[in-house]
Amino acid sequence: MLLRPPVRQLALLLSCQFGAARRLPGTGCASLRFVTAAAAIRAAVPVPAPVLSINPKLDATLPYRALAFYAISPIAQPDEAVESHRAFLTERGMVGRVYLCEDGINAQVSGAAEQCAEYRAYCHDQLGPGAAPEPILFKEDPCDELAFPRLRVKHRSLVPSGELLGGGASGRVASLQDRGRDVSPAEWEELLAKADGGGEEGGGGGAPIVLDVRNGYEWDVGRFDGAARPSPDTFAQSDEEAYGLPSDPEERAETPVMMYCTGGIRCEYFGARLRAAGFEKVYKLQGGVQHYGNAHAAAEEAPPRWKGSLFVFDRRNTVPLGGASSEVVGQCVHCGAPTEAFVNCGNIDCNKLHLVCEHCLPRTGGFCCEPCSTAPRRRPPVTSLADLAATQGAPPGQPDPNRLSSVKPHNVGRKEYDADEHGCAPAAGSEVGGS
Numbered sequence: 001m002l003l004r005p006p007v008r009q010l011a012l013l014l015s016c017q018f019g020a021a022r023r024l025p026g027t028g029c030a031s032l033r034f035v036t037a038a039a040a041i042r043a044a045v046p047v048p049a050p051v052l053s054i055n056p057k058l059d060a061t062l063p064y065r066a067l068a069f070y071a072i073s074p075i076a077q078p079d080e081a082v083e084s085h086r087a088f089l090t091e092r093g094m095v096g097r098v099y100l101c102e103d104g105i106n107a108q109v110s111g112a113a114e115q116c117a118e119y120r121a122y123c124h125d126q127l128g129p130g131a132a133p134e135p136i137l138f139k140e141d142p143c144d145e146l147a148f149p150r151l152r153v154k155h156r157s158l159v160p161s162g163e164l165l166g167g168g169a170s171g172r173v174a175s176l177q178d179r180g181r182d183v184s185p186a187e188w189e190e191l192l193a194k195a196d197g198g199g200e201e202g203g204g205g206g207a208p209i210v211l212d213v214r215n216g217y218e219w220d221v222g223r224f225d226g227a228a229r230p231s232p233d234t235f236a237q238s239d240e241e242a243y244g245l246p247s248d249p250e251e252r253a254e255t256p257v258m259m260y261c262t263g264g265i266r267c268e269y270f271g272a273r274l275r276a277a278g279f280e281k282v283y284k285l286q287g288g289v290q291h292y293g294n295a296h297a298a299a300e301e302a303p304p305r306w307k308g309s310l311f312v313f314d315r316r317n318t319v320p321l322g323g324a325s326s327e328v329v330g331q332c333v334h335c336g337a338p339t340e341a342f343v344n345c346g347n348i349d350c351n352k353l354h355l356v357c358e359h360c361l362p363r364t365g366g367f368c369c370e371p372c373s374t375a376p377r378r379r380p381p382v383t384s385l386a387d388l389a390a391t392q393g394a395p396p397g398q399p400d401p402n403r404l405s406s407v408k409p410h411n412v413g414r415k416e417y418d419a420d421e422h423g424c425a426p427a428a429g430s431e432v433g434g435s
Helices: 037-044 078-091 113-126 185-197 216-221 249-254 265-276 288-298 360-364 385-392
Strands: 021-023 032-034 051-054 064-072 095-101 104-112 137-143 151-155 181-183 209-212 222-224 256-260 281-285 306-311 318-320 342-344 353-355
Touching: 051 288, 064 113, 064 265, 078 095, 078 104, 078 113, 078 151, 104 113, 113 137, 137 288, 181 185, 185 209, 185 256, 185 281, 185 288, 209 222, 216 222, 216 306, 216 353, 256 265, 256 288, 265 281, 281 288, 288 306
Parallel strands: 051 137, 095 151, 181 281, 209 256, 256 281
Antiparallel strands: 021 032, 064 104, 064 137, 095 104, 222 306, 306 318, 342 353
16 A cells, blocks of 8 residues: 655755754754755755555554665765664664665664654655655554664665676676666566466567565565576575576567565665666566555455565564465475474574474474584574564564574683583573573
8 A cells, every 4th residue: 555645845954055054853962964965956856755655454553663665865975874864763762774875775674653654754854866866665564562673773785795786797887777667566467477478578578587586585485476486595696697597688688577575675786787787678576575565455455476475574574465364385494394484593603594383393493404403603492483583683672592692601702602511591481401
């Protein structure tokens, strides 16, 4: 469901000179930012109104929200932006991850409903004019508790790999100003139908190729029909060769490529890479799978071509797409039984995120294999499905059982730690301790 609020009159304190000072909301009396020529341009040419994508099937009376969004918009001073966003979020007691760099912002945060609304307005206000400004597409879910264990605001790349915009096999450096075309959920359905039927995509070329540009474990628990499991196990390893895309220049120009990810940001970078590599028909699912699910929920229908649930990078781990229950497609790595329960391997040097069923978890203790269960640097066994929310971190203010510092003696170094020699504290809720 899309909510397009009317364009508000955003407060911008300008004097006759561009050097006038402006207070940022929530950053305190001492936090001032000088209004630049870019800010004056923004005031004269308003940034498009933001768009809020929500799922009307979820309980809007819940007290908290999980808010996810990104914006490809130049940030001239990322370090200053980091401090401003951190101060704004800290003052409101919000948690989550916010990454800022010269390319823009990528954020997943959680807080009370009114706090998330304030942060949406704040980010809309801070969006620079850019070469071709686009509205921010905010995706927001109600939830019964804060979705992240702590707040992290950093100056770093918006996606896990900074190499995606490098030359690659083509030798051409990719540009985020040329990322392919966004397609709406409805257009995505039409393209998927052509991919299924083997028909030609509009404008010539063969049937579209559908790429899942997430991590392999995300595909394991939910995916679109026709999308193969990513051959690179993590997005950071993605390139056109890893997906088996054509290498012939003419074939690249004619081959339609569809791609999707959770919220859209990974497609922006991989789309730019493919465009630089000579792929002329690159289509990105607008707003990612999250927005796709919300659109179908608003239309009172189940997502027709999606199987399973959606992996999310917060304490919920997985959510039903569109708010509707769906077939469980995830499989336990030990026995193959249906499951959607994720756990990080207890071997700290492995830490593999994997699926495990309720029958195998007590037996395996959360380790992905037998050798990992006897590794020296290991966490205590996890034996209860109720403890698996800690995979993405403990509730705010509580010790994180995934962190080595939570289980090892304080006088033992990280590299020297041996569970058999030094012991370890049992995981919360577990009856089995480390040995």
